[in-house]
Amino acid sequence: MEGLAQLREPDEVAHVKQSEYLREHIAKAVVEASSKLGRVWLTTIPFQPSLRLTDFEVAAALQLRTLASEREAHCTNCGETNFFGHPEVCLQRRFRRVARHEGAKHIMGQALASTPGTRVRLEPLGHQTSRRNDIQVFSLLGSQATGLANAEYDLTVVSLANKEARATKLPNQDTDPSRLANKYLDSVADHKVRHRPTSNLPFHPIVFSLGGMMNGSTTKVFASWKRVMTRGTYNLMLKRLSLCLLQARVRSFEL
Numbered sequence: 001m002e003g004l005a006q007l008r009e010p011d012e013v014a015h016v017k018q019s020e021y022l023r024e025h026i027a028k029a030v031v032e033a034s035s036k037l038g039r040v041w042l043t044t045i046p047f048q049p050s051l052r053l054t055d056f057e058v059a060a061a062l063q064l065r066t067l068a069s070e071r072e073a074h075c076t077n078c079g080e081t082n083f084f085g086h087p088e089v090c091l092q093r094r095f096r097r098v099a100r101h102e103g104a105k106h107i108m109g110q111a112l113a114s115t116p117g118t119r120v121r122l123e124p125l126g127h128q129t130s131r132r133n134d135i136q137v138f139s140l141l142g143s144q145a146t147g148l149a150n151a152e153y154d155l156t157v158v159s160l161a162n163k164e165a166r167a168t169k170l171p172n173q174d175t176d177p178s179r180l181a182n183k184y185l186d187s188v189a190d191h192k193v194r195h196r197p198t199s200n201l202p203f204h205p206i207v208f209s210l211g212g213m214m215n216g217s218t219t220k221v222f223a224s225w226k227r228v229m230t231r232g233t234y235n236l237m238l239k240r241l242s243l244c245l246l247q248a249r250v251r252s253f254e255l
């Protein structure tokens with residue numbers, strides 16, 4: 001009997017930890033779903049092909065939206081417990097990350113390039129490891145005329161279900177999901193700033209969670225773009241980004 005008690009304890013501890021984690025992750029998922037990029041896809045009318053979702057994507061998105069996890073209790077890719085949020089961080093499904101990064105980069109690059117007097121240079125695919133920046137913006141007429149200064153932007157899309165996000169804590173046992181998510185996203189942005197390549201251009205990290213949240217400094221970058229882009233361009237960019245993140249998120253999802 002003694003042996004059994006010893007066996008049971010770590011199991012119970014693991015179970016409590018798992019449900020604590022689940023509660024926290026679900027709370028973050030609700031905050032993500034209410035963010036601008038996390039919800040715009042729901043109200044986007046597919047008036048052009050780039051704004052269309054497949055039936056599978058809609059079904060998977062609604063399943064995530066209702067906070068349901070995948071049907072299988074264990075991941076069919078890696079065999080780990082299939083907790084809510086696991087598909088985003090599954091080691092066996094990681095290869096899909098490049099696609100979401102590339103898609104979002106091009107959407108932002110196109111919107112910026114449509115600002116008159118602006119030249120945009122996108123880092124070609126395959127250069128992510130060379131630590132160069134994703135998007136470079138050059139103002140040909142000067143920032144006075146275009147409202148957009150020369151700058152370099154670096155894009156990072158992260159899951160709030162990953163280990164670092166889960167390990168992020170707030171002082172005084174604060175468990176507010178929005179502040180927790182922001183603290184983690186800020187730490188990702190700070191890391192990018194500390195490890196940026198040497199350059200004379202002002203550097204701005206752009207950090208999204210896979211569910212659509214942005215940290216404070218990214219929100220400021222978007223506010224500065226909103227001032228220089230036409231309303232149509234800016235809104236279309238948000239819609240396309242929202243869809244792009246959603247498509248990337250559900251691509252590895254199994255209904």
Ligand SMILES: [Zn+2]
Pocket residue numbers: 075076077078079080086090091092
């Ligand atoms: Zn897995």
